[in-house]
Amino acid sequence: MISPGRVAIYAALTLFSLLFLLPFIWQLGTSLKTPAEIATGTFTLFPAEPQWENYAEVFRRAPIATWFFNSAFIAIVGTIGATLTSAFCAYGFAVLHARGSRLAFGMVLLTILVPYQVLIIPEYIVWAKLGLINTPLPILLPWFLGGGAFNIFLLRQFMLGLPRDMVDAARVDGANELHIFARIILPMCAPALAIVAVFHFIYMWNDFLRPLLYLPDPSAMTLPVGLSGFVSKFARQWHLLLAGSVVALAPLLIVFALAQRVIARGISITGVRR
Amino acid sequence: MQRVDEGAGRLGRFRSLFAPLPVLQRVEERWFWFFIAPFVVGFLLFALAPLIASFALSFMEWNLRGTPTIVGLDNYADLADLDGKGKIVLKAFSNTVMITVIAVPMQLIIGLAFAMLLNQKVKGMALFRMAFYLPTVVAGVATAALWRWILGSEGLVNRALEIVGVAGPAWFNEPESVRWGIIFMLIWAGTGGMTLIFLAGLQQISKDILEACECDGAGRFRRFFSITLPLLSPTLFFNLVIGLIGGLSLFTETYVVSGGGGGPANESMSVALLIYRLLIRNLDFGFGSAVAWLLTAIVLLLTIVNFRLSKRWVFYDN
Incomplete structure (x- = not known):
């Protein structure tokens, strides 16, 4: 039996874990976007097309x-x-x-x-x-x-x-x-x-x-x-x-x-x- | 005092003054100092000597090129001159204190709440625990840069605010909001570490006491305030002391957020950043040392007060 109390606990834990983890995932996703895609301001976590070139450019510059x-x-x-x-x-x-x-x-x-x-x-x-x-x-x-x-x-x-x-x-x-x-x-x-x-x-x-x-x-x-x-x-x-x-x-x-x-x-x- | 050589006459008695311990103990003492020698040397060179030197420097004027000149209490007079040099110092202290006084209690309260959640015999606890702890592990320049983006004028937070029709500020570029941005960042990064220390403390509390209390008809709140909190008070005290010292030495976050300038309008200038700037940018060693000593004095005073007060509320069961 799962009590409503336990459901609430799991819901809270999951929510807060996401709050802690989401910025990292979002950071990874955004680091692979084009500047234009970032500027559109949509909430997408992942890029339309991963720009590995961003990393190459950072290493170059x-x-x-x-x-x-x-x-x-x-x-x-x-x-x-x-x-x-x-x-x-x-x-x-x-x-x-x-x-x-x-x-x-x-x-x-x-x-x-x-x-x-x-x-x-x-x-x-x-x-x-x-x-x-x-x-x-x-x-x-x-x-x-x-x-x-x-x-x-x-x-x-x-x-x-x-x-x-x-x-x-x-x-x-x-x-x-x-x-x-x-x-x-x-x-x-x-x-x-x-x-x-x-x-x-x-x-x-x-x-x-x-x-x-x-x-x-x-x-x-x-x-x-x-x-x-x-x-x-x-x-x-x-x-x-x-x-x-x-x-x-x-x-x-x-x-x-x-x-x-x-x-x-x-x-x-x-x-x-x- | 024990005699080493009973009945050896005058010479023996003389010797015993210098060899008051049995041989084995004497050897052990020598080994002791041998083993802690690295710490002793490190303590003298990298703690005591700089502490004394910065105290001495605070009575001097020097900028690395010439020779130091003794100026008496001038630097301290400058500190008190709130319209001149002292103005920025006061600003730095009030910023640092404001940030610490808000961020640390929030970290403690949220950290304790999270720890209580995690202590509920949850499945997959190890996973949640790690998720909560991750921001603390990676806290530093990289996450400060991340937050600069999240709290930027077109960042995640402001876009979320836009949805509810609120126009958010460019958090780190406006004097009114920069400290709140830093506080937000510190809570996000610091809570996880406190959570896990609280959790370790909670797991030390024996279930028997709580169950006995429950049998006596004590409710959830009664149990928390009468049993859990007192038994957890040493952990709370530890987190408080370490949190306050960490808060008062705030540096990395303000440096990254303001590009090392403490801006805008000095609103994010922290004491540690000010000391750094007086050292590297202004080469004002004397005045910088006076500021450093003021910070030391405040931290030590605060810690002493904390320990004194702790006798009233921290409960050690042994």
Whole structure:
């Protein structure tokens, strides 16, 4: 038996899902229309005849391939750095006892509360003085030093939930902490590492302020920064602007589709935290 | 304090001051600092040092070329000069606060409502969950560009309004509507993330309590306000704190919508965009740092107030 209440729930859920999804479908459809078809202002989702040429034109008129490569390089290297270093630090906080551990962990949490925007002026000055603008170092290095407070937090929580017996047994056998970290804890953390990696990749792919500051040269730009220039460059050429944003969204949609389970699990873990 | 070497005489006692812990513990402590060393270095270089440096810079005048000169409280006096340099700062803060104060509660309320819907033992929940979360995953320049089009003068929203006979504005090109466009965009993009965190919180609430309550004759509303909401308050608090910090550091959306200018008529200028412009366009490091510090102070104050207030309404069951 399906009650009217349940029908209402499904109807509401479907309606809201469409509200969230429709813009994307419409964006994809419009990116394949001719300017003339867009200008007619009909509500059609899909083009009369798909204009794949729009994409070719975007690639011709802007170095999208370069930007795409830059984005991929920064997102991948940054994700590796953040995942490994945050696991490394989390091991210290979760497994090892020391005076000052609580204080240091308090510092980790404190960094969540300081908006990055307030740090950019001195940071930018130092990187500029070092002549490292238009290199990926200013963006990548911080992720190799700590790996982000959220990531440390999540991995620490996960490690605290692991059985300690194996660590103690390994210590009795004379294994040192590096060995225990690399051979015992890290493999057991694989599910949590996947969560951190997926979320961090998404974060880095979307990151805007840092690449905008540190990679202003068109040959060094990332895709979001390049795309932000489209807004004025292709002000009235919606088909090109939207084709460009489809290219920028594609890797995220692919990661999203492939890593759905990881993402769902990640949200339930992060949501439980206090 | 424990002695390392009992009865070793004066030297031993002297040593024990520097070695107050048993050897094993001492070794473990060293490993601890070894493991968290990357964080400590990163914290010093990329959090503490810039924070202190920007505080120092806020008392100076500098534009990268010459040497910095100390100007005392001049930058802060400029902040307070609401007819001069301070005018745009006030505008940026009032824009940011207005957008945050409207968008974040809407995200919380809608997010909670969606989470309640999803928590109804729905078939295909995983699919709905992902549909709700997608906008949060892709939030950034690409979706801001998409919204620029949807809310453009001939965009989707205005065409829909046309049908009911209302002429919509060119949302992002008119001073009266630009912030509403941004608010709309933030609600669309931010609600999904909150929904899923709420959902995770809801699933932690034991069914037994709710059923016991139902047996006692409590209605749907009574159950929500007396059981669900108090038990969900830590999750609500988490979403609120993170949402507010995110709102106050609004940057990408305003940058894309206004092409980096904060226009029209500075109506979409956010504090973070202003700091960026003072840094990159004006090279006004001292004044920019003063603005940055004002933002830091406000965020920290708000967080402290939040934590204080939370003792009155956030319920931890452990």
